[in-house]
Amino acid sequence: MRIGQGFDVHAFGDGDHVIIGGVRVPHHRGVVAHSDGDVVIHALCDAIFGALALGDIGQHFPPSDARWRDADSRQFLRHAAMLMGQHGYMLGNADITVICEAPKVGPLARAMREKLAADLDSEIDRISVKATTTEKLGFCGRGEGIAAQACVLLERV
Ligand SMILES: Nc1ccn([C@@H]2O[C@H](COP(=O)(O)O)[C@@H](O)[C@H]2O)c(=O)n1
Ligand SMILES: C[C@@]1(CO)OP(=O)(O)OP(=O)(O)OC[C@H]1O
Numbered sequence: 001m002r003i004g005q006g007f008d009v010h011a012f013g014d015g016d017h018v019i020i021g022g023v024r025v026p027h028h029r030g031v032v033a034h035s036d037g038d039v040v041i042h043a044l045c046d047a048i049f050g051a052l053a054l055g056d057i058g059q060h061f062p063p064s065d066a067r068w069r070d071a072d073s074r075q076f077l078r079h080a081a082m083l084m085g086q087h088g089y090m091l092g093n094a095d096i097t098v099i100c101e102a103p104k105v106g107p108l109a110r111a112m113r114e115k116l117a118a119d120l121d122s123e124i125d126r127i128s129v130k131a132t133t134t135e136k137l138g139f140c141g142r143g144e145g146i147a148a149q150a151c152v153l154l155e156r157v
Contacts, residue, residue: 004051008042021112038073039148047150092153100146105131
């Protein structure tokens with residue numbers, strides 16, 4: 001078994017939606033990012049790369065590389081899943097927390113879990129998506145950005 005954790009933050013900027021866990025969510029702000037800025041998928045990829053001791057998302061998909069501009073982050077997750085399989089592991093489970101005052105994540109968690117499970121070739125009950133505010137404290141509390149953290153356990157195939 002291998003354990004990994006990941007954390008990601010993106011600032012809110014101009015826009016009318018955010019992508020969280022592969023789901024497009026209408027919002028009065030967008031996110032500032034090189035890719036689509038999906039904090040859930042970026043944190044989850046880093047957790048998987050960490051569990052495999054394969055560096056981090058920026059090493060696999062450098063922000064300096066124009067190929068990843070506005071990229072759909074689900075391709076990053078499918079790449080992480082491919083590496084997981086190549087190294088002889090499958091997802092045991094993943095537990096993800098989204099941290100923001102808004103948008104509300106709870107009603108969308110099931111849709112996010114379905115997309116993450118599809119990309120990881122996993123079962124939905126192996127993947128948890130939760131959310132919390134920071135009670136109006138800090139950058140998330142001031143509505144300046146959104147964060148996510150992810151923990152994974154990988155099992156030998
Ligand atoms: N962006 C968010 C933040 C929170 N939730 C849900 O609300 C509950 C209460 O949040 P607190 O920060 O006050 O503990 C939380 O447990 C989530 O169920 C949410 O859906 N989206
Ligand atoms: C995803 C990548 C892709 O270039 O860029 P960003 O969308 O800016 O996201 P970040 O969480 O900073 O991770 C680094 C990069 O790998």
